[in-house]
Amino acid sequence: MKKVKVGLLARVGIAIVSGILCGLFFPEWAVRIFLTFNSLFGSFLDFVVPLIILGLVAPGIAELGRGAGKMLAVTLLIAYASTLFSGFLAYFSCDAVYPFLLENVSAEASGLLAGNTQATGVVPFFILPLPPLFGVMSALVFAFMLGIGLTLIPGQETLKNTLFDFREIVNKTISGVIIPLLPVFIFGIFLKMTYEGQVAQVLGVFLKIILLIFVLTIILLLVQFFIAGAVGRQNPFKLLKTMLTAYVTALGTQSSAATIPVTLQQAVKCGVTPKVAGSVIPLCATVHLAGSMLKITACAMAVMIMLNVPYSLAQFTGFIFLLGITMVAAPGVPGGAIMAAIGVLQSVLGFGTEAIGLMVALYIAMDSFGTACNVTGDGAIAVIVDKIYA
Numbered sequence: 001m002k003k004v005k006v007g008l009l010a011r012v013g014i015a016i017v018s019g020i021l022c023g024l025f026f027p028e029w030a031v032r033i034f035l036t037f038n039s040l041f042g043s044f045l046d047f048v049v050p051l052i053i054l055g056l057v058a059p060g061i062a063e064l065g066r067g068a069g070k071m072l073a074v075t076l077l078i079a080y081a082s083t084l085f086s087g088f089l090a091y092f093s094c095d096a097v098y099p100f101l102l103e104n105v106s107a108e109a110s111g112l113l114a115g116n117t118q119a120t121g122v123v124p125f126f127i128l129p130l131p132p133l134f135g136v137m138s139a140l141v142f143a144f145m146l147g148i149g150l151t152l153i154p155g156q157e158t159l160k161n162t163l164f165d166f167r168e169i170v171n172k173t174i175s176g177v178i179i180p181l182l183p184v185f186i187f188g189i190f191l192k193m194t195y196e197g198q199v200a201q202v203l204g205v206f207l208k209i210i211l212l213i214f215v216l217t218i219i220l221l222l223v224q225f226f227i228a229g230a231v232g233r234q235n236p237f238k239l240l241k242t243m244l245t246a247y248v249t250a251l252g253t254q255s256s257a258a259t260i261p262v263t264l265q266q267a268v269k270c271g272v273t274p275k276v277a278g279s280v281i282p283l284c285a286t287v288h289l290a291g292s293m294l295k296i297t298a299c300a301m302a303v304m305i306m307l308n309v310p311y312s313l314a315q316f317t318g319f320i321f322l323l324g325i326t327m328v329a330a331p332g333v334p335g336g337a338i339m340a341a342i343g344v345l346q347s348v349l350g351f352g353t354e355a356i357g358l359m360v361a362l363y364i365a366m367d368s369f370g371t372a373c374n375v376t377g378d379g380a381i382a383v384i385v386d387k388i389y390a
Contacts (some may be wrong), residue, residue, distance in 0.1 A: 012364045015183035016190050020203075023194025028122060031195050034188035036124040041185050042353030043130040045342065048173060050132045050139035053343045055170030057140065057326060059163040061147025075280050075385050079288035080324055082377060086220050086290035087320035090297035091313070093216055101208050102305050122195065137347050140326070174339055182360060189357045209302045210366055213295055217373045220294060221380075228380035232387045234271065242270050243379040250372040256285040259375045267382040276386045284378035289327045291373025292337040296323065299362045300345060303355050311349075319348045337370070338363040 023031070134142075150160055221240060229236030246263040250256065260282055267277040297320060304311050323344045327337050338360055345351040345359065363370075 011183040012186055012361060015187040016361065019187040019190030020194045022187075023191045026191065026195065028195075031122055031191055032125055034184075034191050035122065036126060038185055038188040038192075038353070038357070039124040039127050041181060042356075043128055045178070045353070045356065047130040047132050048178070049343045049346065050134050052170050052174065052339065053139040053326070054143045054146075055163075055166045056340055057143035058146040058150075059160070059167045061144065062150040062160055062163060071276070071385065071389055072279060072283055074388060075283055075381065076287055078381050078384060079284055082224065082288060082290045082381065083293045083324045083327075084320060085223075086294040087297045087316075087324065089220060089223075090213075090216060090294045091301065091316050091320070093219075094212070094298050094301045097212060098301060098305055101212065102205060102302065122192065135347075139343065140322070140347070144325075178339065182364075185357055186361045189354065189361070205302065205306060206362060206365070209299065209362060213298050213366060214369060216294055216298065217291055217369060220290060221373060221376055224290070224377045224380040228383040232271070232383040234383065239270050239379065239383060240376075242266055243376045246379065247372045247376045250375045251368045256371055256375050256378075259371075260285050263375050263378050267379045270379055270383055272379075272382045272386040276389060277382050280382045280385050281378055284381055285375065288378055288381060289324075289337060289374055290377050291370035292327060293320070293324060294373070295363055295366055295370045296338060296341050296345075296359070299359050300349055300351075302362075303351070303358055304349065306358075307355060309350070315348070319344060322348060 146159075146163065150163075222236075225236040225240040225243075228234075229239055232239075243263075243266050246259055246266045249262045250259045263285070264277050264281045267281055268274055272280075297316065300319070301311060301316075323341055326344050327340050342351075342356055345356060351359065
């Protein structure tokens, strides 16, 4: 009998529903058991995040340095610009809409999300701090130094191979430990929220954010294809319609890499020469993360508002520029971009364990739509690069 594999999105959905239901009747001692697990898991995340950054960013940058010439450099620049644009689109849109959309978020919910459990007395049985080997910013700077250095020094295959092997260890840790335990972590968060009577406010906020982000992804795709249509002198709606096959495929695979054959085929149908498409599409599957950037930025702003934490354009400018680089190293697993982004969320925006848990739940709830936005936009970039080098 064939074993049915339950996807991450389904597992997270089950965890949220189960947490809400169990929070209605679980005794305090049972809630504290899961709070203890969440505390231990949060400590493990604090320890492993700098290692994730080092293990993903350094080899990611080193691989990009192997680039095959000027065309790929131009592709990389356009992809990064698109990712940055989506981040600022999310910031300014959410800054304008959130004050009205999230105006009913209560002070009690803010206290809950901030991890304030003293008022209710619901605390873990014990806490086990696990200090990281080095800080997040130290990991980022060290990863950039290693990655960029390896692009400038030829023949350093031993160090490159060591970094690539370390990346495999990090990927195995993410896919074999962190991702499987995330549903339990999210279960504990929603169990606690329900037990403390605040889940209704948080779920209402979730639905509003998801709807807004879906609308923003549509706007982002329209902008991308209007630009591609203008540069390539083609009908943008026809281009977008052609790329919708890749969009639908990505909804099912939840992976930019797994969708490459379809994205490549549809890009050629858009008039992109096979040689250009064969170079641009695989690269964009790694470096073009506009949909992911939009989701993470919008979710981060929402969580900060729920936490009653002030934010500014200057703060998010640094966040968006740094996140655009960090996400290049996102592993090829569902939710990989948010895993790679945890360090930036912690170091730049000051997110704690509870906030990270909610960010992960929100992100994964929309993971397939972000991936679909990423790969569809790859077609627009291919049209632009093809016109430049036609």
